[in-house]
Amino acid sequence: MSSYLQVAEDEGEEPIELPTEDDSTLLLSTLAAQFPGTCGLKYRNPESRAMRGVRLVEGRLHPPENGWGNCVYYCVFPKENKRKSDDHLENSTAKTKRMETKLKCSDLIVLGLPWKTTEQQLREYFESFGEVLMAQVKKDPKSGQSKGFGFIRFGTYESQMRVLAQRHMIDGRWCDVKIPNSKEGQIQQVPCKVFVGRCTEDMQSEDLREYFSKYGEVTDVFIPKPFRAFAFVTFLDPEIAQGLCGEDHIIKGVSVHVSNAAPKTDPNGRSYGGGAGVGAGGPRGGPGTREPKNLAGPFGGGAGTAHHYHHQHHGGPGGSNMGAGAGGWNQGGPANRGNIDMPNLQALGITGQPGAAGGGGAQNMNNPLGMGTLNLGALPMNPALVAAALNQAGWGLIGNLQGNQAPGGGGDGAPQGFGNPATTAGFGTAPAGPQQGAAPPAATGQAGGGFLSWMNQGAAGGAGDAGQGAGAPGSNTPQQPGSWPQRGSKQESFLKYD
């Protein structure tokens, strides 16, 4: 017997009745279907007159102690918890939400299923990650024998991301979940990493982490060694990262400048950018302003680059992670599959948007968090500039947190600030939705403490990426017994900080 719950976008708005589930919970997906971008619910406590948050566990909103009652519940949006000072981005909530409607889930292919696994079992397994809209096991039409793979579809992007983030022990076998080839290039990438210039030597990674944590969860801090007067800070929420770009902040009494994380280069030092400097985009750091040492700038337009990458390929098909023809976007094409240069890009569905720079770029910029916090399309720039900036933002490199890739040489550039258990513990700890329930109330927009913490953003942090992975093994994957099976591993290569 499901009943209905009155939910309004905000106080004073017309409520909509939403059906609750049999267990009286309200599916976040149900909520999000009517209020795209919502990340939670709140209601006004009649006694204290204060707003109260509704418990959210694994995609289900749980009623207060005495049931839902008759009061009206209000949506909580990530945007609303953001600081106000990002108005320069002109990211209206409405626009953000509109964007989010485009954050559709994709079918996901599940590889490596045991022959005996049924669709029902498949569904049941993945339901611990969120609402499963579809589950199928591909079978031989004649014999009915499973082909050993299947497809699933989730109701929420977050669930999808969670599932893509790890391997799955299904019915006794490790299975891979990936974006199907047929869906390639349909998912977006987002930069979560910012460049912090004018750092002083006494700024430790923890200082930066502490400082920037007030804006959102910091998943990574990278400070090059030896001292180079800059750092990289990676946020869980890409929009937070974006919102900080162009700003000056005082840390330890020193004014530092935040800008887009620098672009990366391929081993030959070629530029990936389309030539439009990031600085042209507006408030972001202009060319040359962020690089204390002015390394040879491989960017188009001669913008100074903070650093570049060195790719070490250990066998396997070479190829840079960014195809020149793609204007800097990770293409995720077949040539890249399995290339550690973009380890989990494909798995995470974070692939390029070749058309981004051309037409309709803005609407293609979506948020893999599924929380709708990023709205690059609303930036006061034209799509081409956005695309150009993004090309240089150093997005795209997603490391594999499972710890089987980075160790063994990849961690040489990340002596500290990585592999922080506090930030890596989120994922892979339990299939049943790690820490959502424990997420601090204020952390809306961040699906739990460690959501996506495993993501290694940006090539800029190549060394850091590796380091993060290196820090993870054994500490963040209690459920992962031993190492990741080597199935499908084709090569090893590393990104090394230059």
Add this chain to the structure above:
DNA sequence: GTTGAGCGTT
């Protein structure tokens, strides 16, 4: 009732 990288009878 075998097999173990892959890619979906709509």
